[in-house]
Amino acid sequence: MTKIPVYFMPGLAASSSIFERIELPKDTFEMHLLEWFLPNKNESLQSYAKRMAEKVKHDNAVLVGVSFGGVLVQEMAQFLNLKKLIIVSSVKCNAELPRRLKLAKTTKAYKLLPTGLMQDVELLTKYAFGDVLKKKLKLYEQYLHRREKDYLDWAIEQMVCWERVEVDAKVIHIQGDADEVFPVKNIKNFINIKGGTHLMILNRFRWFNQNLPKIILDQQI
Numbered sequence: 001m002t003k004i005p006v007y008f009m010p011g012l013a014a015s016s017s018i019f020e021r022i023e024l025p026k027d028t029f030e031m032h033l034l035e036w037f038l039p040n041k042n043e044s045l046q047s048y049a050k051r052m053a054e055k056v057k058h059d060n061a062v063l064v065g066v067s068f069g070g071v072l073v074q075e076m077a078q079f080l081n082l083k084k085l086i087i088v089s090s091v092k093c094n095a096e097l098p099r100r101l102k103l104a105k106t107t108k109a110y111k112l113l114p115t116g117l118m119q120d121v122e123l124l125t126k127y128a129f130g131d132v133l134k135k136k137l138k139l140y141e142q143y144l145h146r147r148e149k150d151y152l153d154w155a156i157e158q159m160v161c162w163e164r165v166e167v168d169a170k171v172i173h174i175q176g177d178a179d180e181v182f183p184v185k186n187i188k189n190f191i192n193i194k195g196g197t198h199l200m201i202l203n204r205f206r207w208f209n210q211n212l213p214k215i216i217l218d219q220q221i
């Protein structure tokens with residue numbers, strides 16, 4: 001039997017190591033991990049998506065994108081013939097963005113973010129106050145792959161200013177009802193993970209290992 005190729009796209013700045021606990025049955029599926037690369041100067045999201053789509057070497061593949069990676073795979077879909085398009089902890093159109101991101105777009109406040117600081121997470125951790133913040137920064141240090149200011153400025157702007165209005169009906173959306181980045185109150189038509197946070201691809205990996213194969217194969221979850 002020909003194995004089903006499943007490509008995974010991590011979230012903003014993250015490396016594919018966020019999928020290190022995801023395991024799909026090897027007799028049925030073939031996992032492929034995508035990584036962010038640096039955008040060209042003033043590159044559009046569509047142009048970047050086309051270049052990333054060239055890294056998908058199989059026809060009729062499954063694309064899984066997390067957070068901003070979920071936004072990117074939706075843009076990649078127009079250049080590919082896909083079996084399934086799955087997004088996790090993400091949004092399907094700009095109407096599903098939270099109010100603070102819509103406000104950031106209007107005021108252009110996203111341009112003021114000190115993205116240069118992310119190049120030295122170790123220094124940030126050293127001066128962080130409180131255990132919660134230190135733990136979050138440790139996670140960033142472990143899983144953030146792209147810390148270049150040019151990449152971060154570009155990615156944040158593409159996320160905040162995403163222009164998609166029409167929802168692609170083929171998108172399968174998996175969202176946690178405790179997601180603090182993209183709250184479910186703004187989102188329609190999704191598979192709800194009770195108690196799932198924005199990091200659930202890491203801390204609810206057992207759910208994904210059990211249910212992703214069923215979702216791909218159109219089985220009841």
